[in-house]
Amino acid sequence: MIKVEYKHTEIAVKKKLGQNFLTDRNITRKIVTESETNPDDTILEIGPGFGALTREISTITPRFTVVEKDPKLASFIRNEYPELTVIEGDFLTVDLKKIAGEKPLRVLGNIPYAITSPILFKLLENRHILLSATLMMQHEVALRITAKPRTKDYGILAVQMQAFCETKYLFRVGRKVFRPQPGVDSAVISMKPKVNDPVSDREGFSRFVRCAFHQRRKTLQNNLKKTYELDRVESSVLKQRAEELSIDEFFRLFEQIRPLMVSSADPES
Numbered sequence: 001m002i003k004v005e006y007k008h009t010e011i012a013v014k015k016k017l018g019q020n021f022l023t024d025r026n027i028t029r030k031i032v033t034e035s036e037t038n039p040d041d042t043i044l045e046i047g048p049g050f051g052a053l054t055r056e057i058s059t060i061t062p063r064f065t066v067v068e069k070d071p072k073l074a075s076f077i078r079n080e081y082p083e084l085t086v087i088e089g090d091f092l093t094v095d096l097k098k099i100a101g102e103k104p105l106r107v108l109g110n111i112p113y114a115i116t117s118p119i120l121f122k123l124l125e126n127r128h129i130l131l132s133a134t135l136m137m138q139h140e141v142a143l144r145i146t147a148k149p150r151t152k153d154y155g156i157l158a159v160q161m162q163a164f165c166e167t168k169y170l171f172r173v174g175r176k177v178f179r180p181q182p183g184v185d186s187a188v189i190s191m192k193p194k195v196n197d198p199v200s201d202r203e204g205f206s207r208f209v210r211c212a213f214h215q216r217r218k219t220l221q222n223n224l225k226k227t228y229e230l231d232r233v234e235s236s237v238l239k240q241r242a243e244e245l246s247i248d249e250f251f252r253l254f255e256q257i258r259p260l261m262v263s264s265a266d267p268e269s
């Protein structure tokens with residue numbers, strides 16, 4: 001069992017909670033600077049841990065909300081930062097609308113790696129009340145979120161995120177600045193929701209994208225033909241592979257084939 005101690009509080013590190021604590025203040029400063037946080041924002045930090053990032057955010061404003069699942073760490077933060085609203089619980093189940101109130105949320109966090117995707121999709125679902133999110137995550141996932149077409153990392157995650165948000169790869173963080181050290185490097189990304197939703201049916205778009213990438217080496221024609229009646233579509237992009245399409249091309253194709261879904265199709269199969 002690995003133990004970490006900070007300011008007379010000791011915890012047994014819980015791997016499943018992704019407890020790798022940042023030890024480099026230059027990194028936390030950089031995250032907050034990149035987030036463009038300002039004192040009037042309604043801020044939410046995911047997983048404050050021992051407060052490495054919390055301390056930095058509180059130099060801009062002392063009042064914001066944090067959500068921490070580990071009871072011992074939640075109580076540590078409550079004692080250290082009495083002005084914060086500390087929610088002891090799971091970020092995946094908190095009501096973001098309640099936290100946001102009147103204003104959109106500025107979200108920051110060095111997030112637990114095991115639940116990166118659920119966190120991203122929760123933020124995506126709540127994009128209408130999100131100002132921005134600046135998040136540290138596993139380096140490989142950061143690459144997959146921000147990848148451009150015709151690269152090996154461009155896939156379902158890139159298209160789903162970039163369809164609704166501007167995403168930016170900010171900087172890489174080596175594993176040595178964490179305690180305990182994780183087995184992989186990290187990176188910080190930002191996501192900012194687009195002003196207008198480019199497609200109204202996000203669920204349908206998401207199914208379509210998963211289907212388009214079903215077998216990466218196959219053309220769109222082959223991947224989509226069981227799910228949509230493609231005979232009725234005239235589009236040269238169907239001869240291409242999903243990884244070759246820009247986000248705008250995905251939108252255009254989706255709008256064309258959306259009404260042509262085969263009623264018995266199970267796009268996930």
Ligand SMILES: C[S@@+](CC[C@H](N)C(=O)[O-])C[C@H]1O[C@@H](n2cnc3c(N)ncnc32)[C@H](O)[C@@H]1O
Nearest residue numbers: 017021022047048049052068069090091110112
């Ligand atoms: C990678 S650590 C980051 C800690 C601190 N922010 C730092 O940078 O040193 C992730 C933190 O998220 C917390 N955590 C894990 N799962 C969580 C969840 N579902 N909801 C809220 N917090 C969670 C962990 O207990 C831990 O404190």
